[in-house]
């Protein structure tokens with residue numbers, strides 16, 4: 001029987017952020033706030049002669065993931081990797097970071113690399129920043145909660161609160177993170193829109209995020225229509241950063257979002273990436 005390791009990492013919805021450029025990927029990232037969510041990525045790995053990645057979502061399989069391939073090469077290992085998720089990719093659910101954290105957690109055990117959880121996160125963060133697929137998602141998804149990141153990278157001070165109420169989200173399509181992070185103009189608008197405080201609770205997170213989204217100029221017309229429907233029912237809501245999607249909180253949110261697509265009911269995660277099993 002082939003030795004196999006399986007791990008899971010929660011995803012992360014970023015509500016507002018500001019890029020922080022440091023000397024090298026370790027000190028580069030973002031400050032901001034987001035919610036680590038119960039849904040994420042499950043990764044199954046087994047040793048192989050060459051690395052290959054299969055990305056499975058709702059029965060649909062695609063091949064390849066440059067950032068996972070990069071991270072495994074840096075570790076000097078080769079594995080057959082299968083990632084599985086329910087949420088859509090590229091839609092602002094932080095799945096690139098979750099795929100990295102889950103895969104590297106599994107690989108660490110599969111090959112007995114002896115990396116600490118901090119080293120696993122450092123390598124995932126490096127791959128994210130270099131590929132421009134995220135800035136603060138790895139730091140957030142290392143643990144659970146509604147997070148407020150006060151510095152860039154995985155060593156920064158992060159506060160976490162754990163509300164029990166769910167968050168609801170719909171996706172209207174992908175918005176490749178790299179396309180926004182590569183635009184100097186978008187980064188300037190984003191920096192000017194940054195609300196300089198941490199959220200008190202989930203509704204406060206939604207409101208601070210909305211103020212940021214409005215000023216950032218990132219809201220596409222189809223996202224605007226959903227936000228207007230939320231406003232009409234006084235449901236606090238904002239845009240998933242960075243995706244064409246909306247998250248909302250409060251009892252009426254599910255009903256208000258439902259005409260616009262599949263509504264995901266998301267719990268605030270209680271913990272970060274973890275190993276599920278190693279066999280045999």
Ligand SMILES: Nc1ncnc2c1ncn2[C@@H]1O[C@H](COP(=O)(O)OP(=O)(O)OP(=O)(O)O)[C@@H](O)[C@H]1O
Pocket residue numbers: 041055064065066067068083084085088089090091092093094095096097099132133134175176177178241242243
């Ligand atoms: N589940 C996954 N398994 C493997 N690779 C993934 C997965 N999700 C994302 N990726 C990698 O990340 C790239 C997309 O990155 P992007 O940052 O746009 O998506 P995301 O992380 O889902 O969304 P966001 O960062 O906007 O929250 C994909 O091209 C793929 O290489």
Ligand SMILES: CC(C)(CO)[C@@H](O)C(=O)[O-]
Pocket residue numbers: 014015016017029030032034092094133134135136137177241242
């Ligand atoms: C850049 C970003 C919005 C992409 O999901 C996220 O990584 C963040 O908040 O830094």
